[in-house]
Amino acid sequence: MNLFTFTAHFGDETACRLHFKEQRDKIGVECQRCGSHQHYWIKSRWSYECKSCRSRTSLRSGTIMQSSNLSFLVWYRAMFFMSATKKGFSAKEMQRQLGLKRYEPVWAMVHKLRKATGNRDARYTLEGxxxxxxxxxxxxxxxxxxxxxxxxxxxxxxxxxxxxxxxxxxxxxxxxxxxxxxxxxxxxxxxxxxxxxxxxxxxxxxxxxxxxxxxxxxxxxxxxxxxxxxxxxxxxxxxxxxxxxxxxxxxxxxxxxxxxxxxxxxxxxxxxYLDEFVYKLNRRYFEDRLFERVVIANITGL
Missing domain, CATH: 3.30.420 (Nucleotidyltransferase; domain 5)
Known part of the structure; x- marks a missing residue:
């Protein structure tokens, strides 16, 4: 995915949220209270409501974005930059590209993304x-x-x-x-x-x-x-x-x-840092699909 394609699909906060929800719906949402996988979607709250116990789960809850104050748009841009190059971005360069004033939230976000990629790859074992x-x-x-x-x-x-x-x-x-x-x-x-x-x-x-x-x-x-x-x-x-x-x-x-x-x-x-390097190396033939895989790692890699 190049910059023009990314901007066309994810130009604002709503577009990023809707895409994230679409990906999360494919994976499934588990209620943290009762373990049920059956939920209603409450659009006005951007959250899921369990059909069994009525407990609510926000769109961020259970993902690496949980407790983050950064917008979905910022997270999506960070995931795009991470997947767009083999070399990777330092947190300082990521901060500059995102146009954010504070370094600390960007540093935390980048490391969370790296940890998510490592947790995702930890699910698989080598064989042969x-x-x-x-x-x-x-x-x-x-x-x-x-x-x-x-x-x-x-x-x-x-x-x-x-x-x-x-x-x-x-x-x-x-x-x-x-x-x-x-x-x-x-x-x-x-x-x-x-x-x-x-x-x-x-x-x-x-x-x-x-x-x-x-x-x-x-x-x-x-x-x-x-x-x-x-x-x-x-x-x-x-x-x-x-x-x-x-x-x-x-x-x-x-x-x-x-x-x-x-x-x-x-x-x-x-x-x-090695987790990010290995994650992208193992998916070196994914090309445009790599961005989608990083989004999935965001959802499942907590």
Missing amino acids: MVEMDEGYFTVESSQVEQSKGKRGRGAAGKRNVAVMAESTPLEDSKTGKKSNQVRYFKAKVLQTHQSSEVNETIKQSVDEKTIVFTDKSTSYVDIADYIEMHVTEKSSKESTEETLKWVHIFISNAKRNLLGNYHKIKGKYLQL
């Missing part, structure tokens, strides 16, 4: 054959980290990220040359780098019938207990370019994207 490795991402050091002065793993200004790529091996029938085709990705910031945290990441991110390829890191010694098969290969130039090709492409592109757009990211927010 999956590459997995870790990369170190530069973040803004806290005063506590600077005082500790660590090096290597856990060093100030570094966060360890587990990256998984759903990869399908392909072989040319004529030449016999092997290559991989990539589908979906996941990225999870690790706090401890201990095997227990890696195991939990595997359980949450990968289907149990999956074959996982990794290097011989000691952090991966137990993941075979949670999947169909675990194949390891010693780290080398060949494994980086072949066996773990896509996770290293992801790490390189993600680092370049985050550094180029946001410059300094606090460690506690790195996962949110």
Whole structure:
């Protein structure tokens, strides 16, 4: 969706509200009091009324827009900007584009949208054959980290990220040359780098019938207990370019994207930035439909 199309369809507050209601009606509304899914629509109140207990649910309630004072039009414009470019917008640039005076509400809105995309992708697991490795991402050091002065793993200004790529091996029938085709990705910031945290990441991110390829890191010694098969290969130039090709492409592109757009990211927010990057990457072929998917993430990603 380009700017002209967006403006034609969502030029005012009412148009945005009606579209949001249309999308929410497709998904369904659950009464927070009795759990019923049967509601009346009260147009004058822009809210739903439960047919069973008469409890009312506002159009924003139960979505990431809940409790926000920003208009639907502002939210829709933010979702459009987020979906219109692969690179992404910083909160400061979003504030400038939206023409808003205060930075704080925009910052909160952008992070809520990023969290919603992460929650949406968390519903799905990778399957088939999956590459997995870790990369170190530069973040803004806290005063506590600077005082500790660590090096290597856990060093100030570094966060360890587990990256998984759903990869399908392909072989040319004529030449016999092997290559991989990539589908979906996941990225999870690790706090401890201990095997227990890696195991939990595997359980949450990968289907149990999956074959996982990794290097011989000691952090991966137990993941075979949670999947169909675990194949390891010693780290080398060949494994980086072949066996773990896509996770290293992801790490390189993600680092370049985050550094180029946001410059300094606090460690506690790195996962949110990665969530947005992964969400758009996994939907790289959606084109005009990406905006609609972000709207749905807004509704379901609380």
